Amino acid sequence: MAQLLQKVKSKMFIFAHRKARGMLDGEYDAIFRGRSLDFDDLRAYVPGDEIRDIDWKATARHGAPLIKRYVAVRKQSVLLVADTGRNMAAVAGGGEPKKDIMVMALGVIGYLALKHNDTVGLVYGDADATTAIPARGTEGHLESILQRVDSSTTLEAGSSNLIAQLEYIAKNIRQRRLIFVVADEHPVSPELERLLRRLRAQHELLWLVISDADLAHGEALLRESFDVHRRDTVVSLLAKDPQLAAAYAEAVQKRREDIEQLMSRQAIPLEWLGHSEEVMSTLFSLLERQRRARR
Known part of the structure; x- marks a missing residue:
């Protein structure tokens, strides 16, 4: 079985040589400084x-x-929240499986937490079930978390429904947490906004969206694609109908703007990610947003 945490460490090591060593580490530390x-x-x-x-x-x-x-308190507890529905088994904007990018991002935040002697837990699931793994502070535990996310995110999983995982947290997690959510482009709804308002009042939230592949432009427009949500093939109607392609692109843009506006209203730092090569720089920006928001 591939050692997922080792892949995360390798990616961080490369980043540390491209950027100033310790930048990510410092941004993580700044979030909880004076707030433990x-x-x-x-x-x-x-x-x-x-x-x-x-x-x-x-x-x-x-x-x-x-x-x-x-x-x-002596230690903080970081709660990783993973959307492991079949939507996350799809291809991301950069052409990679979304779940590979998600595992890398979760691994980076989890490893930063361990370096600061914090503990790491996980809430994950789909529309059918939500599962929680208690927080611990060992690399072996983080490896098992990453393996669980990786093996659970398949085309055979239930559809994505992040609201179910957020409801679980709202009902069961009382102690203050740094909650790091990695999710699909989840549609905005009053129920989602209600949950975020409730969670934001008690916890620190960071939000990372793994972007969808762009089906309305470039080579993707000319290919047939598999819709993981409906589990069928999407015929390339967009390539045959420019008006339909334009309407599709407009709908995607509207959905993304809705997500941005929701997170802005709730003062939740948000970043978008489409490729694993962007994980380090994107997480740095996300942590920096949180640090600045707490000034």
């Missing part, structure tokens, strides 16, 4: 407190602003 905390109790708001720490429900009951007070 767990909820303790409530106290009255005083000028200078962070607005994000206001407990709005308790404030409404009390009649005056109340702040969540935290106590320090």
Whole structure:
């Protein structure tokens, strides 16, 4: 069986020689610096407190602003969230299987966590089932997580339904986490926005979208493609009908704009990724976005 974590380390080693060594490591560290905390109790708001720490429900009951007070904890726990539905077995924008890019991205964040003595857990699944793996702090555990994601993401899996995995987290994960989500271009809905608002109030969220292949332009326009969601072949009607191709491209652009706007409203750092060669630079940008958002 291929050692997936070793592939991740090799990719990081190459990146470290192309960029300043430790940049990714430093960005990860900056996210939790001064915030290695767990909820303790409530106290009255005083000028200078962070607005994000206001407990709005308790404030409404009390009649005056109340702040969540935290106590320090020794370690952080990073929760990796993987969409392992069959949508992620499709080809990404750069021509690679989406799941290969997802495994690499999860591995990088997971390895950074281990280097900082943090623990790593996993929530993954599709529309049929959601599974959670408790957090641990060993490379062997991270390897098993990556292997689980890799073997679960197949064309025989259920369809992607990230809402199911987010619902599980909202109901079962109480302790504060850094949640790193890797997903398909999931359609925006009121239910998704409700879940993100709820999770954002309790956790740190980072969001990475593995982009779809572009079927409306270039060589892809001339090929027949397999729709993994419907499990059938898509006849190349787009190549025969310019108006249909234009409408398809417009719909894709609208969906992506909706995702961008949703994450902006919820103040969740978002990046798009289409090829494994972009994993390191994209994750650096994502971590930097989070660091700047917390200033």
